[in-house]
Amino acid sequence: MILDFLGNADAHLTDPPIPLESSINCDSAANLCKDGATGPLWMHEIEAPRPLTQKFMHEHLDRIDQAIVRALADDARLPVSQIAERAGLSQSACTRRIQALEDSGRITGYGARFGHRRLGFRVTALVDITLSTQIEEDLAAFEAAVSQVEGIVECALVSGGQDYRLKIVCRDLDDYERIHREHLGKLPGVMTINSSFVLRSVATRSEADALFRGA
Structure with a gap:
């Protein structure tokens, strides 16, 4: 799981923990250290807000947002818990991602697909x-x-x-x-x-x- 100090913090359930750069220690990130431990600082799931940074506003979606969009395209009625599982996120992080996709205009709405013939339109x-x-x-x-x-x-x-x-x-x-x-x-x-x-x-x-x- 990766912590983006620019503001993107999502739990990647499938990614292994990755140490921060050696220049970051407990003094500069004391809120993430336990018992004043020194040495490599490891990632932990942090449910922090994910603002619309310039990186996120780029025209290309990252793999997590693409997984969310694909899941919603398959079935827009899926509960957030199932979408989060597909994307490898916690439910709260997934909800924030979906909200950001909507706010940025990448998702413009949800609707049903009709069977025209069965409705009489041939x-x-x-x-x-x-x-x-x-x-x-x-x-x-x-x-x-x-x-x-x-x-x-x-x-x-x-x-x-x-x-x-x-x-x-x-x-x-x-x-x-x-x-x-x-x-x-x-x-x-x-x-x-x-x-x-x-x-x-x-x-x-x-x-x-x-x-x-x-x-």
Whole structure:
């Protein structure tokens, strides 16, 4: 287990104790020494706050934070005790890590994954839209209108020949035709609409596995 004197103190259950540098003795770290002992000072589990240091705010997560993110990606309902066990932390240290990940915007929320077909939504459409202008006000008006349309679960401003790509989940082709007629064709500034349909979704790795594939 490693004590980071810059402010990161987590119990690493799988790491062996490591002596501090010889320049650190009982006079400079008396609170960690027992009975005034001299010689190498060994690490002990210390449940100290883990502030958002510059190191932690770096774009890359360390192996412990990655273990936490992977566990939450697998099942966001896991109790902290199980997440802590996977990451090799005490529960209190794990809770602080999760809070720091949330506060830094690395974890933005938790949700359920739906079985669309079992819920009656059997058609997924990918819709490319070109607008008549790319003026900022027109883009904002289009995006505001899109947010009000039922069935649209994703909207991305893209490069290339089109301006936006929408992902629409609907019950069947008749349902998509209705959405197209009642909503898509009436979106502000729309010049062309090109639709394609997903024939089969291919299983891939989880988002966490894909993001940290090189870890």
